[in-house]
Amino acid sequence: MDVRHLELLRELSVRGSVTEVARATHRTPSAVSQQLRAAQRELGTPLVEPAGRGLRLTPAGHVLAGGGEDVARVVAQVQARWDAFRGHLSGTVAVAGLPSAATYLLPRTFAALEGTEIDLVFTDEDVAESAYADLVVEHDIVIAHSLTQLAPAGTERLFAVELLREPLDVALSAEHPLAARADVRPEDLVDQEWIGVPIGFPFDTVRLAVEAATGKRIRVVQRMRDNRLIEALVAASAKVAVLPRFTSPQGNDVVLRPLRGISTARHIFAVMRPDRAERLAVRHVLAALRGAAEEATRDRAATPAADAHT
Amino acid sequence: MDVRHLELLRELSVRGSVTEVARATHRTPSAVSQQLRAAQRELGTPLVEPAGRGLRLTPAGHVLAGGGEDVARVVAQVQARWDAFRGHLSGTVAVAGLPSAATYLLPRTFAALEGTEIDLVFTDEDVAESAYADLVVEHDIVIAHSLTQLAPAGTERLFAVELLREPLDVALSAEHPLAARADVRPEDLVDQEWIGVPIGFPFDTVRLAVEAATGKRIRVVQRMRDNRLIEALVAASAKVAVLPRFTSPQGNDVVLRPLRGISTARHIFAVMRPDRAERLAVRHVLAALRGAAEEATRDRAATPAADAHT
DNA sequence: TCGACTCTGTAGGCTCGCTTCATGGACGTG
DNA sequence: CACGTCCATGAAGCGAGCCTACAGAGTCGA
Numbered sequence: 001m002d003v004r005h006l007e008l009l010r011e012l013s014v015r016g017s018v019t020e021v022a023r024a025t026h027r028t029p030s031a032v033s034q035q036l037r038a039a040q041r042e043l044g045t046p047l048v049e050p051a052g053r054g055l056r057l058t059p060a061g062h063v064l065a066g067g068g069e070d071v072a073r074v075v076a077q078v079q080a081r082w083d084a085f086r087g088h089l090s091g092t093v094a095v096a097g098l099p100s101a102a103t104y105l106l107p108r109t110f111a112a113l114e115g116t117e118i119d120l121v122f123t124d125e126d127v128a129e130s131a132y133a134d135l136v137v138e139h140d141i142v143i144a145h146s147l148t149q150l151a152p153a154g155t156e157r158l159f160a161v162e163l164l165r166e167p168l169d170v171a172l173s174a175e176h177p178l179a180a181r182a183d184v185r186p187e188d189l190v191d192q193e194w195i196g197v198p199i200g201f202p203f204d205t206v207r208l209a210v211e212a213a214t215g216k217r218i219r220v221v222q223r224m225r226d227n228r229l230i231e232a233l234v235a236a237s238a239k240v241a242v243l244p245r246f247t248s249p250q251g252n253d254v255v256l257r258p259l260r261g262i263s264t265a266r267h268i269f270a271v272m273r274p275d276r277a278e279r280l281a282v283r284h285v286l287a288a289l290r291g292a293a294e295e296a297t298r299d300r301a302a303t304p305a306a307d308a309h310t
Numbered sequence: 311m312d313v314r315h316l317e318l319l320r321e322l323s324v325r326g327s328v329t330e331v332a333r334a335t336h337r338t339p340s341a342v343s344q345q346l347r348a349a350q351r352e353l354g355t356p357l358v359e360p361a362g363r364g365l366r367l368t369p370a371g372h373v374l375a376g377g378g379e380d381v382a383r384v385v386a387q388v389q390a391r392w393d394a395f396r397g398h399l400s401g402t403v404a405v406a407g408l409p410s411a412a413t414y415l416l417p418r419t420f421a422a423l424e425g426t427e428i429d430l431v432f433t434d435e436d437v438a439e440s441a442y443a444d445l446v447v448e449h450d451i452v453i454a455h456s457l458t459q460l461a462p463a464g465t466e467r468l469f470a471v472e473l474l475r476e477p478l479d480v481a482l483s484a485e486h487p488l489a490a491r492a493d494v495r496p497e498d499l500v501d502q503e504w505i506g507v508p509i510g511f512p513f514d515t516v517r518l519a520v521e522a523a524t525g526k527r528i529r530v531v532q533r534m535r536d537n538r539l540i541e542a543l544v545a546a547s548a549k550v551a552v553l554p555r556f557t558s559p560q561g562n563d564v565v566l567r568p569l570r571g572i573s574t575a576r577h578i579f580a581v582m583r584p585d586r587a588e589r590l591a592v593r594h595v596l597a598a599l600r601g602a603a604e605e606a607t608r609d610r611a612a613t614p615a616a617d618a619h620t
Numbered sequence: 621t622c623g624a625c626t627c628t629g630t631a632g633g634c635t636c637g638c639t640t641c642a643t644g645g646a647c648g649t650g
Numbered sequence: 651c652a653c654g655t656c657c658a659t660g661a662a663g664c665g666a667g668c669c670t671a672c673a674g675a676g677t678c679g680a
Binding site for chain 1: 625626627628629630
Binding site: 344 | 641647
């Protein structure tokens, strides 16, 4: 029962192909293939089987890959204890996630990490909800969102903590007739032209909720992801959009108004692989993120309507 | 954080010297020393320090040795799951312990293992109570005893399960005047010549209890360990001794009588290192031992006095 | 049918870990 | 205090194992 073989199978179960494992571990596919062969010879059972161009784990392979997961978690725990013993907040922490949440989380997080030896490397990834789970393979912490209080789809076997709940508001040009109201109702929106997000992105469910509440279809005239771009378009037109409250700037050409009668909020999660979550530096960054989330929530607790009075 | 280094430190913490580790792992001391050096270089901290002729772990070394313990336990769990998956009851299980308990446990245990692939290798070790803990380094299961319901001394960090409670009786020649009684009182014994056990062996506490109950000193004329030898001497003389009930033969020249007023029993334990206890074959042998203990208890539930009527 | 992609096999080189042999310090004993 | 013993450590050499490079075979999509 060689730990290296368990680790290899774990890697294979996560990455899905010999080539990917090889790339991730800085080796050639041939080397990985040979190790796999050696593992099967030693264990006396086929662990993988051909599947189309690639291959997949057999049931036996899955058993051992699960074992590799356990071993990796314990080793990470030991590493964390070791780092704590030495007072070593070592290394780099790779974080990936939503730019829209990072906008208000990252500045505070970097500030909190100031003076430590932790090197936080952030990659912004704006992908559909279901794709977040794939990011944890390459990153220590993935900042994802979900429109329910449950962790994002595909993260069932991962370690996920909710960082904060961020209301989703209706974005309007300051000159827009609805901007004079403290809040807007679903009925107010059905006649408007919407700037939506690509199908499958979480915010799209807000549109579906409005349609469900009114029984009418909404005219989505654009579908785009970048919130700054959407803001610019909203500011310069009579179109409306859905934007997260904390991210978006207050008090210039664009105003945010709560959507009355529909509970609209996104839940920001930090998602990690269990073994990565054990690392001391990762736990430290996670704590910084939670602190940043708390601050952000406190600072923006006021509704945008209240802000509008200033 | 190399798993091999953790394993090495764990081994070193258990065995205490480079030479011992080398012997246990079938390598030369030089190889072990070099690995140790490599580990220290990689981890950037001294892990061992000279202590007299040998060396001992530094605090840092102890932290990592503890981590090695955790890893070993998880790896053993994985191995057990793997064996269960394959239906493999593999390998040999090394058991050591008291011959006096093995006498009635082992025959049934071997019978229960009949037909399996498990190879049970037993070593009989009759040592003082405190030395049992050392045996788990070399054996998978150690059968030990204690005169209290608590596990034997020195097994605090080990996995221990009680197999059975075995009364301790007074052994007498069939011709001995006290043999006519159903049981004997402490006062009856103070005038007798005793065959005891070496100081530090558990049964000696029975003598101490009798002395405490009567306020008189007992004349211990011999101190020996082997129960068969003691039986032979008791049968051929007027001397008395303390013998465990299940081990000793019934209905020949020696009779056993309960000691009234003093709760005398030894508790037979199976003691294991946590990682060894995870092995499927070890768990199987342990189950067989428990079954054997249950049978033995049921078969000998009758008091020797009741037997004496037959 | 061709090209792109993936896994596998072979040959060769290199690294790593082990053994052998020798050295030096620590302890106990005469 | 000198000697033998025990333990750890160092240098040199060797061998197994692992990796790379390259080529071949199978699969899928255009």
